[in-house]
Amino acid sequence: MELMEGLLTRRSVRKFDTSKKISKETFKEIIKAAQYAPSAHNTQPWEFLVIEDPQDLKQFRHIQRSALFAENATAVILVCGNTDKSFSREKEGWSYVDIDCSAATENLLLAAHALGLGACWCGASPMTGPIAGLKEYFKLPENIKPFSIVVLGYPAETPKQPEGRFKEETIHWGKW
Numbered sequence: 001m002e003l004m005e006g007l008l009t010r011r012s013v014r015k016f017d018t019s020k021k022i023s024k025e026t027f028k029e030i031i032k033a034a035q036y037a038p039s040a041h042n043t044q045p046w047e048f049l050v051i052e053d054p055q056d057l058k059q060f061r062h063i064q065r066s067a068l069f070a071e072n073a074t075a076v077i078l079v080c081g082n083t084d085k086s087f088s089r090e091k092e093g094w095s096y097v098d099i100d101c102s103a104a105t106e107n108l109l110l111a112a113h114a115l116g117l118g119a120c121w122c123g124a125s126p127m128t129g130p131i132a133g134l135k136e137y138f139k140l141p142e143n144i145k146p147f148s149i150v151v152l153g154y155p156a157e158t159p160k161q162p163e164g165r166f167k168e169e170t171i172h173w174g175k176w
């Protein structure tokens with residue numbers, strides 16, 4: 001798939017054909033694409049938890065209500081930030097960890113689309129409840145912060161392409 005075409009045709013998919021499994025090679029390929037995302041100071045502070053166990057997929061309804069459709073998906077990839085690796089200044093109270101994981105998440109979605117998978121980004125960070133729930137349920141180490149819940153599978157729906165996404169009025173040429 002050509003890059004521009006992929007960027008413009010990716011849509012959030014929330015219904016999946018669970019009879020088709022995702023191969024390990026495919027998981028690796030989309031995670032590789034995520035790892036090619038830009039990151040502040042090139043710290044690449046991301047980690048990925050691949051979740052396929054149906055019992056685990058059922059837990060998302062308790063952890064992040066609007067990710068409950070994960071229970072009918074093939075997999076979830078939890079994109080996490082490693083706070084020991086990220087470019088941050090504790091004293092000044094800032095970190096690029098979420099921003100870097102955001103870039104990785106978008107690459108993951110685009111790679112999934114390019115390989116014929118459907119995916120939906122469900123938010124975890126910055127919501128304190130889902131972060132705590134994910135950390136507890138998946139027993140994440142202290143320095144691992146869950147960032148996004150990417151729900152995945154081969155699509156069982158074709159979402160309509162939106163009209164009017166391009167808004168020329170949001171472009172400011174040289175002055176506001």
Ligand SMILES: Cc1cc2nc3c(=O)[nH]c(=O)nc-3n(C[C@H](O)[C@H](O)[C@H](O)COP(=O)(O)O)c2cc1C
Binds near residue numbers: 014067122
């Ligand atoms: C940070 C973030 C959090 C999101 N959280 C959810 C979510 O919890 N549940 C959900 O169904 N979709 C979620 N979405 C997907 C958006 O609803 C979706 O991207 C938006 O409606 C635009 O549709 P599109 O992805 O098809 O272009 C989230 C997207 C982002 C970027």
